[in-house]
Amino acid sequence: MDDVIEGLEADRFTDLRAELRDAFLDEPEAVAALD
Amino acid sequence: MIAWAGDEPVRGIPETAGPAEAARGGRGRRRPVLVVDDDRSILETVSQILRADGYDVLRATSGREALAHLDRVEPSAVLLDMRMPDVDGWAVARAIAARGRRVPVIVMTAAANARHWAEEIDATAFLAKPFDIDELLTVVERHTRPLA
Numbered sequence: 001m002d003d004v005i006e007g008l009e010a011d012r013f014t015d016l017r018a019e020l021r022d023a024f025l026d027e028p029e030a031v032a033a034l035d
Numbered sequence: 036m037i038a039w040a041g042d043e044p045v046r047g048i049p050e051t052a053g054p055a056e057a058a059r060g061g062r063g064r065r066r067p068v069l070v071v072d073d074d075r076s077i078l079e080t081v082s083q084i085l086r087a088d089g090y091d092v093l094r095a096t097s098g099r100e101a102l103a104h105l106d107r108v109e110p111s112a113v114l115l116d117m118r119m120p121d122v123d124g125w126a127v128a129r130a131i132a133a134r135g136r137r138v139p140v141i142v143m144t145a146a147a148n149a150r151h152w153a154e155e156i157d158a159t160a161f162l163a164k165p166f167d168i169d170e171l172l173t174v175v176e177r178h179t180r181p182l183a
Contacts, residue, residue: 016084017168023076024165027145 065181067091069110071101071127072143073119077164081114081143081171088172090179098122102130105138111179112139114162117152128156139178 068090072078075096082092093110095101099122101113113131117124124142131138142153145164153161159178162170 012087013084013168016080016087019080020077020084020168020171021165023074023080024145026076027074027164 065090065179066109066111067093068112068114068175068179069093069095069101069104069108070114071095071098071119071124072114072116073097074116077116077143084168084171085175090175098124098127101127105131105134105136109136110138112141112159112175114141114143114175115158117142117144117146124152125156128158132157141174141178 068085070078070082070085070092071094072081073096078094078096082094085092093104093108095104098119101115102122104110105113113127115124115127124144128140131140139159140156142149142156142158142161143164143166144152144161146152149161149163152158160174162174
């Protein structure tokens with residue numbers, strides 16, 4: 001059971017990691033900071 | 036003294052973080068974290084990450100909304116965007132100080148002078164956008180404390 005929960009957790013953070021990257025790419029201020 | 040996000044290397048999600056930790060009994064009782072950002076996509080994603088890691092989260096899309104929350108709740112920390120229309124991050128920080136609150140303020144900004152802005156408002160820490168999940172969780176963990 002713990003393994004299942006840990007697996008779901010890993011997948012969730014993988015998705016959120018990508019979502020956070022995308023959120024910053026959509027923000028003009030953050031894009032400017034990457035330049 | 037301000038503790039900076041870049042003080043030490045951050046690697047990987049903390050071992051005890053996430054829903055699995057919550058399922059085992061959570062992070063301990065803490066007051067909610069207030070996240071303030073006028074960019075709804077960033078606000079929503081940062082909030083989801085903190086919730087997934089076991090925090091209660093209050094959200095505000097403006098400085099004015101943040102002040103309304105602060106009238107009702109004493110959060111364990113405020114993650115504060117600086118450049119917002121109407122009531123900006125500086126005004127929110129002044130309002131927190133004027134109310135005599137000792138709430139850790141963590142500046143979130145894409146500005147090149149993020150450190151300077153954090154110093155200006157006597158912030159506890161800053162997160163330079165674009166930051167990643169590991170930086171976010173490490174800084175929030177470092178600057179929030181469970182209730183006694």
